[in-house]
Amino acid sequence: MTHDPTPAAARPMIRAEGLGKTFVLHTQGGARIPVFEGLDLTVHAGECIGLHGPSGTGKSTLLRALYANYRLDTGHVWVRHGPDWVDMATAPARVVLDVRRRTVGHVSQFLRVIPRVPALDVVAEPLRLRGASEAEARARAGALLTRLNIPERLWSLAPATFSGGEQQRVNVARGFVADVPILLLDEPTASLDNDNRDVVLALITEAKQAGAAVVGIFHDAAVRAAVCDRLFTLTPRTEAA
């Protein structure tokens, strides 16, 4: 957590060092599933890194560890949070939450539906949490939903009844609404048609141009080619620890 004088363009935003993760499944006889070990990753402002590798190599686990959704056994995830560097692996909960509120956005594979909360409010929430006014948050959320082709008649409904694609677009809108400097995207285009996929690609490109550091998992090679500046390849670990 020290100040970094590096110029903005080349500024590292994430410095992950020596990450190691093993799942221990106590409900299944204490089975150990090692995922990765000694992993280093640096992401700069304005670049998009695609996590790459066969399924089961821990792409999602790594992405979630960067968001501090999964806990690491070893290593640090340093994230540039305003003027400070915060280690997401060890910071207190309230600091991690503050980083999530102001610095790191995460688009998960599936929308976690909250009963009774309308789509527009689901999307506007991250902005509200950052202190935007109700009106401003809703206006931006509406604009994003429009861009993602969610018809206005659905805005006031809770997304529980939406189709998979609609839910995913609501999820994407929620991730992009707040203009955070770091974006973690887990298959954001997976269940989208071509038109909507292109909208998401445009959103990612715009975010990069605005200086966001993006880490994503993109199943589709064409999508990878369109937005990723480089790939970070994870290799399968076969041996049980």
Next chain:
Amino acid sequence: MTAACAATRDPQAVPATAAAPLLAVEGLGKWYGPRLGCRDVSFTLHPGEVLGVVGESGSGKTTLLGCLSGGLTPTTGRVAYHSEAWGPADVHALPEGRRRLLMRTEWGFVRQNPRDGLRLGVSAGANIGERPMAVGARHYGHIRARALDWLSRVEIDPARLDDRPASFSGGMQQRLQIARVLVNGPRLVFMDEPTGGLDVSVQARLLDLLRDLVARLGLSAVIVTHDLAVARLLAHRLMVMKDGRVVEEGLTDQVLDDPHHPYTQLLVSSVLQA
């Protein structure tokens, strides 16, 4: 716990949220004679934080809540509360009068059974007005206006203002209790299974309401629940209790998505699949 070392390394990490903790709990333990209620509970709660305490019945959650809120006297340890009015205070060393005053001003307690938290013999308006009156409100019209405002905030028809809560449904009673507890703008609210005993559809509405109120009012809260879905929606952080001890704690989504302790894994795998 790993979180502690980051905090130690640089306590000024995030100035916006690094204010003094509202509640600091150290080595809290409670025995009922030879029977253990809870033990070795330590944590801090900062302004605006919502802490969920999960675990099965008999795991010590309710005992812990009782000790935190001053209702029960712990056998060991201490609970320090940073009062807006009086500064730092040891909750259990406070004179009874101060503790009562806290419960009407800076604190609130939402009970599982609304009948325990309401005055059933007087109207909804009187129930909401009680706390303002307890701290000196003496203008009937203003008290009534506040009660009306809070009825609408908890989505109860204002026409029910003069009705007794005995005639309300369980969900309405619980919402009325929440209005009664929140009317004086507390900073810290203790909740004991706030959605327990309610139908699932009623639960969803109450949860949404609580979630919205907690966020809008910037409340700090300790919420005891055995329902992991409730914890997921309301709590920033979770403590998992088993046999009177905290076996795991962390960010809510960490604990629920990547549980480490065998008991938490069991809890998550048994409940969330429902």
Next chain:
Amino acid sequence: MSADAITFGYLDDQTKRMIRRALLKAVAIPGYQVPFAGREMPLPYGWGTGGIQVTASIIGRDDVLKVIDQGADDTTNAVSIRRFFRRVTGVAATEKTAEATLIQTRHRIPETPLTTGQILIYQVPIPEPLRSMEPRETETRKMHALADYGVMHVKLYEDIARHGRIATAYDYPVRVNGRHVMAPSPIPKFDNPKMHNAPFLQLFGAGREKRLYAIPPYTSVVSLDFEDHPFEVQRWDRVCDLCGAGDSYLDEVVTDDTGGRLFVCSDSEYCTTRRDAGHRGPAADSTAAGALGATLSAVARDRTEDRA
């Protein structure tokens, strides 16, 4: 104290000392309910056993006793208590408020203002003003100790919500000396202002609940209320039908079975004194008033015999 004074009156000397000590404490902490070891009295609870024990503990040979019930000297309760004290102490009895040194009362404060040196003793059925809101004695004691009196306003709030105004008409709660909330016994709230800064000592005795409390002279007694619903006493748009008094608490008396009724002073001594002085009410010459007057006279004759 002379030797025979030890057995003066009904109570033994130990009991009187115990009650006097409790009364001293009660006077020292205005409005605070002091527990005392209430004795069995030769009349049932609810008939003024608390007030009688207080009277019996403080009465002396030179005292002049007046006993009233609902403002009247001639009701059964007042008559039997007066007879009791006449028999066990032999002190003088009176109906004249101004002449009495001790006045034991149920449900009223006399209309004639009391003065320094007089003592008013109230019979109290339920001494705990918080009881209707909080059934647990342990809790009400804590509430008094902490001056935690919010629920009293909850009760008044509920009154207004239900009736549009504070409908509590008697035993209207007061705050004594800015500290303790006190039940003034079931006097009409009309009498509450007479308690405030009064020049006389007020003692309260609850026999069943075994509690004593007191208001020393010149102590503030404030009736609880709201800023926008201030405390108000009962008012009548008429005067006493017998004596024409416009400043007294009126009782409605049904005089026949065709809807005939009179409004007369509840304080019978006050009314009689005014009539003796020549005051006449609007219905003073009616048949009903005549019949009522005759009844009062008959009772007065009985009382004369009683005093003899």
